Amino acid sequence: MSKLIIGEKEYFKGIGQINYEGSESDNPLAYRWYDENRVVAGKTLKDHLRFAVAYWHSFNANGSDPFGGPTLFFPWNESTDVITRARAKADAAFEFISKIGFPFYCFHDIDLVDYGDQVAENEKRLATLVDYLKEKQQASGIKLLWGTANVFSHPRYMNGAATNPDFQVLAHAGAQIKAALDATIALGGENYVFWGGREGYSTLLNTLMKREQEHLAKMLHLAKDYARSQGFNGTFFIEPKPCEPTKHQYDYDAATVLGFMRHYDLLDDFKLNLEVNHATLAGHTFQHELQVAADAGVLGSIDANRGDYQNGWDTDQFPNNLNDVTEAMLIILEAGGLGGGGTNFDAKIRRNSTDQADLFYAHIGGADTFARALIAADNILQSSDYKKIRANRYASYDQGKGKEFEEGKLTLTDLRNIAEASGEPATISGKQEYLENLINRYI
Numbered sequence: 077m078s079k080l081i082i083g084e085k086e087y088f089k090g091i092g093q094i095n096y097e098g099s100e101s102d103n104p105l106a107y108r109w110y111d112e113n114r115v116v117a118g119k120t121l122k123d124h125l126r127f128a129v130a131y132w133h134s135f136n137a138n139g140s141d142p143f144g145g146p147t148l149f150f151p152w153n154e155s156t157d158v159i160t161r162a163r164a165k166a167d168a169a170f171e172f173i174s175k176i177g178f179p180f181y182c183f184h185d186i187d188l189v190d191y192g193d194q195v196a197e198n199e200k201r202l203a204t205l206v207d208y209l210k211e212k213q214q215a216s217g218i219k220l221l222w223g224t225a226n227v228f229s230h231p232r233y234m235n236g237a238a239t240n241p242d243f244q245v246l247a248h249a250g251a252q253i254k255a256a257l258d259a260t261i262a263l264g265g266e267n268y269v270f271w272g273g274r275e276g277y278s279t280l281l282n283t284l285m286k287r288e289q290e291h292l293a294k295m296l297h298l299a300k301d302y303a304r305s306q307g308f309n310g311t312f313f314i315e316p317k318p319c320e321p322t323k324h325q326y327d328y329d330a331a332t333v334l335g336f337m338r339h340y341d342l343l344d345d346f347k348l349n350l351e352v353n354h355a356t357l358a359g360h361t362f363q364h365e366l367q368v369a370a371d372a373g374v375l376g377s378i379d380a381n382r383g384d385y386q387n388g389w390d391t392d393q394f395p396n397n398l399n400d401v402t403e404a405m406l407i408i409l410e411a412g413g414l415g416g417g418g419t420n421f422d423a424k425i426r427r428n429s430t431d432q433a434d435l436f437y438a439h440i441g442g443a444d445t446f447a448r449a450l451i452a453a454d455n456i457l458q459s460s461d462y463k464k465i466r467a468n469r470y471a472s473y474d475q476g477k478g479k480e481f482e483e484g485k486l487t488l489t490d491l492r493n494i495a496e497a498s499g500e501p502a503t504i505s506g507k508q509e510y511l512e513n514l515i516n517r518y519i
């Protein structure tokens with residue numbers, strides 16, 4: 077558990093450290109499943125899950141949506157001085173993260189401190205906050221899972237950042253990425269994320285797609301080379317998302333990004349940060365995205381949240397669906413865990429969740445869902461016939477002609493002759509309902 081730290085002023089008054097109390101507890105401000113010291117499959121839940129709080133959703137997002145202004149008014153935003161305000165926000169953030177008891181946090185540069193239009197002044201502001209956060213990290217034991225640059229919100233990025241048709245805009249993205257890398261490295265960040273918010277297009281009528289994608293790859297290489305030259309040993313993650321804010325984004329889904337990484341020689345340094353609601357926007361399940369990444373050895377980190385079954389956009393709700401998360405955990409466990417990343421709650425409370433306790437309920441619910449799902453998935457792998465059923469389904473390739481096929485020893489004519497000799501195959505069930513019931517049995 078990280079050490080509780082409260083700044084000059086206590087922001088979340090009346091709420092103390094959130095503790096594990098067991099599944100029978102009726103305390104809404106306690107964990108019922110997330111016992112960070114519980115060992116599952118050889119590791120503590122804390123080490124498996126590596127929970128992180130997302131700075132932007134928890135301390136910046138103010139409830140506004142395209143149809144209405146803020147509903148959440150944060151007491152840490154009161155000062156008119158940029159640095160005083162940013163420090164107060166950091167106090168609130170570290171108070172919250174230490175009370176919720178997570179080991180990590182994640183940020184964009186402009187989540188920490190407001191930026192203006194002057195490159196050098198922005199660098200100075202960020203460096204000032206980095207010094208402040210360093211103290212906070214040391215006092216609490218909380219660590220930085222990943223940092224990133226927000227190169228999608230400022231109006232100059234309306235046509236993209238690294239894929240902008242205007243080189244001057246691309247240069248500004250480079251400046252922001254450089255400073256965000258410096259900040260991440262100074263804070264001992266374990267990873268660095270690229271989410272291509274506006275790296276895509278609205279219409280092909282004005283877009284040279286190939287040229288834009290080449291620029292994106294160049295930027296990723298420049299960033300990687302710079303960070304390595306500054307001693308950064310962590311992993312870079314690319315976070316796929318098919319659309320929103322642009323109509324079509326180049327980092328569409330795991331398979332698309334994987335192809336991009338192969339094509340532009342990024343596989344040695346880059347892995348994927350997969351987000352649940354991005355997967356569903358791409359028309360996939362989260363499990364599909366995880367499996368694609370795991371099979372290619374690029375499963376890096378996850379942004380935990382959920383979408384809404386009736387909505388077609390990124391609602392970024394806190395995860396609470398045990399069946400879905402258990403199926404995801406089966407894949408993560410079988411892959412041997414996440415590649416250096418963790419579970420970042422890239423999720424926000426609803427516009428009408430206006431009590432201070434709501435931010436706690438949200439993170440407690442998400443953490444308990446993931447912990448419970450991990451325990452269930454481990455039980456399924458250890459004690460059920462799940463693995464056996466899947467292995468048996470492919471048993472015809474384990475010996476005889478099936479094995480010879482896998483080994484590349486058969487020709488197309490061989491297949492023809494085998495088919496003729498063996499006649500119509502027997503009907504074999506895929507047992508889908510049996511397996512679905514099995515998941516429920518273990519939850």
Ligand code: XUL
Nearest residue numbers: 224271315351379390422
């Ligand atoms: C946006 C999103 C981002 C990234 C970081 O949909 O997920 O918050 O995680 O830029």
Ligand code: CO
Nearest residue numbers: 315351379422
């Ligand atoms: Co995300």
